[in-house]
Amino acid sequence: MPPPVMRFPPRLDLAPLRRALWAARINHYYREDGEGQWIVLTDANRLAEARELAERWQAGERLDVVVPPKAARGGGRAVKALSSAPLTVALVAVCVVVFLLMQGLQLMMVEALAIAPLTFSASGVGSAGLGATLSSGQLWRLFTPALMHFGVSHLVFNLMWVWYFGRQIELRGGTLALALLVAITALVGNLAQYAAGGLLFGGMSGVVYGLLGYVWLRARQAPASGYHLPQMLMLFMLGWLVLCMTPLAAWIGFGNVANEAHLGGLLSGLAAALAVHARAAAR
Numbered sequence: 403m404p405p406p407v408m409r410f411p412p413r414l415d416l417a418p419l420r421r422a423l424w425a426a427r428i429n430h431y432y433r434e435d436g437e438g439q440w441i442v443l444t445d446a447n448r449l450a451e452a453r454e455l456a457e458r459w460q461a462g463e464r465l466d467v468v469v470p471p472k473a474a475r476g477g478g479r480a481v482k483a484l485s486s487a488p489l490t491v492a493l494v495a496v497c498v499v500v501f502l503l504m505q506g507l508q509l510m511m512v513e514a515l516a517i518a519p520l521t522f523s524a525s526g527v528g529s530a531g532l533g534a535t536l537s538s539g540q541l542w543r544l545f546t547p548a549l550m551h552f553g554v555s556h557l558v559f560n561l562m563w564v565w566y567f568g569r570q571i572e573l574r575g576g577t578l579a580l581a582l583l584v585a586i587t588a589l590v591g592n593l594a595q596y597a598a599g600g601l602l603f604g605g606m607s608g609v610v611y612g613l614l615g616y617v618w619l620r621a622r623q624a625p626a627s628g629y630h631l632p633q634m635l636m637l638f639m640l641g642w643l644v645l646c647m648t649p650l651a652a653w654i655g656f657g658n659v660a661n662e663a664h665l666g667g668l669l670s671g672l673a674a675a676l677a678v679h680a681r682a683a684a685r
Contacts, residue, residue, distance in 0.1 A: 587612025
């Protein structure tokens, strides 16, 4: 279901209306293109209120907005935010639980979630290989490395972006769309890292870059879709991607980084956005 949208002519100053929408706790995004200006609501249930405010504003009425009692309660808003994106919440929760379990059962968790069963010896880490793993039916290993994080900063950094991008996609495309995108980007990212010679790796970074690429491209393909990504944030994430590919990342203390997973996730997220756009155009 597409998000509710209000369209306005170009060069019309929407600042008073947007202030009134924010005062009424009507969350929205602003987009502008060659066809005009767009206000995209994040909650379809508030469309009637938003339209009423817009009509009053266009009629020249001063908008003295009274905040609805329910909207003013922060706890209610928090519960609504959590319930509106159940898969995003579940991804965050599972990664936190796995991280906590790894603090006491690290070797057991790594052996269970790595892309292939690992063997540890004095000479290093080995594995029977991905082919033998898949032929034995352990298909979950294609996805589970994304659930492992090896430090608090690693966990927090990844889950912050999972929350930011995941909620956007789940609210606009639906839970199933997010589930497919997470599965695809995790799969491609993990396989890319394994192909580069990785055995012991983990984290949601590949998924994060996949979600980033998807949101960025969808925001440009369909400005009225409600997807939003500040340009500076995109530049920061791409700069971080490039930085991690250089020796400077290890020099400043970040150690080994799953660069191939990042790149594989990003490319698969962009490809998913292209596929969605092509399907929408065909319709």
